[in-house]
Amino acid sequence: MKPATLEFVKQRFAEYYQRQNLTVPSSLEQREWGFIFFDAAAEVRMRRHMAFADPEELGAYVKSLVPAHVYYSTAYYQTPSAPTMNEKHWAGADLIFDLDADHIVRGPYAMMLARVKEETEKLLAMLTDELGFARSQIRIAFSGGRGYHIHVTDIAVRGWGSQERREIVDYVCGIGLDPAAMLAPGGGETESDLRSDRAGAEGARTGWRRRYVETLRAHLLDLAARDPAEATAYLAGLDGIGKRTAAEFLADIGSLAAGAPEDLLKNRVVRALTAAPGFEERLRDAGARADEPVTTDIKRLIRTPGSLHGGSGMRVVPLDIRDFADFDPLVDAVVFGDRDVRVDLKANFATSLLGNTYSLDAGIRNVPEALAIFLCCRGVAEIAGGA
Amino acid sequence: MGIVLDRKELIKYPFLKESQQLARRHVESLEEFLGSSPGDAALERAKERVVAALTFKKEFQDENTQNLKPELEIASYAIARLLVSCVGDRSLVDRLARYEAERASFFLAAEEPEIRRFVAWSVGIDTGAAAMPVTRYVELVPHLRDRRWRLVNRDVRQGGVNLEPGEIDELIRERIRAIIADQLPLRVPAGICERLAPVTGEIAALQQQQVLEQFGEVREEAFPPCISALIQAITAGTNLTHMGRFAITSFLHTIGMNVAQIADVFARAPDFDPDMTMYQVEHISGRGGTEYTPPSCATMRTFGLCANRDRDCERVNHPLSYYRLKKNIKKKRS
């Protein structure tokens, strides 16, 4: 960023922090804080191990120093300002999930945002319907970049170490699924229920046992719909499957897919299929693509809701589950106005913002302030003189 | 719960608060007790417990016929905890915890329903429920290796994990193990450890022998790629992350290398600092009392330590299993 650009962005951020407060996390005095500043001279370095006794102190700090990025610890510490982890004395941590489009798809910003929102919805459904977390204990935040953070503040999870958290994140991601467990008969009902009413019993499958069977069936049906020569070649490429077996399997695939889940694994080809990367990818799609290391790390710093993301100029928006469906980051996370600002765009750039679609050519042009902030923060434009 | 266990029953579950109270009433001063003849008997029995733990003894029936007084029998459990604490090795501690849990589980299987319910309740498990809250379940299972225990493989609905018949017994056993393991090692006064030194010496020797028999001599050519990569990194003078140091040290310790041998590995680094290394190695190998089980492949991956994965890796999910597998293959060939 050139000095003029830096000055412009910093001023706008300052203005924002004059009128808006951060969303203060619970037990503020037990949290560690970290900040990255707009200082162009220094390389990007975080000032951390900070602590604040009350919201006023925190607010005053942010207003006067106007950081580019604001983070706080998901952990609670006895002495959050101590310089080393040991001296901080860890006293628990919220359960966190990070969904970042960068780890999911590549493409235009709006498309990435839409996709990561779907993943977040899947995650929320699993957390509430399956794992049983109360909606009131779940907070969502738009990250200000390309994703969402989920904070589960339930007191029951606070003391968990990485291992307990791993169980949960593996569940939401579908990591370590055992085909035998997934396809085993039963869905919580008795044996005789199963025999008397197979369709009903299958309807009773929930969670991963349902997702797994559905995914496997879809996989089989896709295979059946493929060009036979191609499908045979694919199957014959799997470990231990010959051409002949593959062809026989394909002839049978329809009835197999319609049959009982517990019969599927008896088939050698199905067993090979479920172990192949193609199917594993599909299973990952059936789960939610949360970033595992974030959840298992019990000493993480996370962006503070209510702050601005210095790499996009967007607001880290705190959200309630209720409001999530209607949330559109390209409108709701934009906090700046529409007065004209003259920028020098380094390359062609297309995006939508506040309901307008922009397709801009490189060069000097006037754009609304909100877009100017976005472009400057992303590093694709500088403020042009003479405006 | 309005249940009172009698002394005969308490000896089966010496970790219960009630059992400990009984023993404490009997033993006033530990120093004096250890010098007395009942103390000798209890110490002898404590040693048996630790030896049984080390040798994976699974027969518990005969203990019923022991003619040791219940108070002394329970005291022997407490002394066994002192013994492993004085030795200070984490894997020994884990063995004892596992042994005691299996022993209790053995008796529980044939126990009166209300006593079984009481013991389970004492360790925080409700035997009456067909499902367990997710938040409780994930606290119980991390150390259970079998993949059927992974939350992702369970029938989970509305915040509850359904349990199959019989599984609750396995969870009770695991819970008892975890409670005992978490309490250990105890901070034992140096004077007491000195007094126990003859016995702890024998135990340490037996353990060393056990490890050697289990893994045989150390064979570097059977190391998994991740461990070889770490060793190479050390040799090249790269600064390892904490997790990297932890992974290599705990791995080498588990396959039977002692502190000095492990320090030799670190000594391959150009900027080797003997004091620092000894300190860290001792810490990780259990002197500090923290857990030192080497990380699984999943954890290695999370920390970016799973380097140069090869074909044999597909058959294992733990670097230790890789090592065992490779050694066996090599043995057969040679």
Ligand code: SF4
């Ligand atoms: S798969 Fe496991 S054993 Fe193989 S290199 Fe990775 S961590 Fe090591």
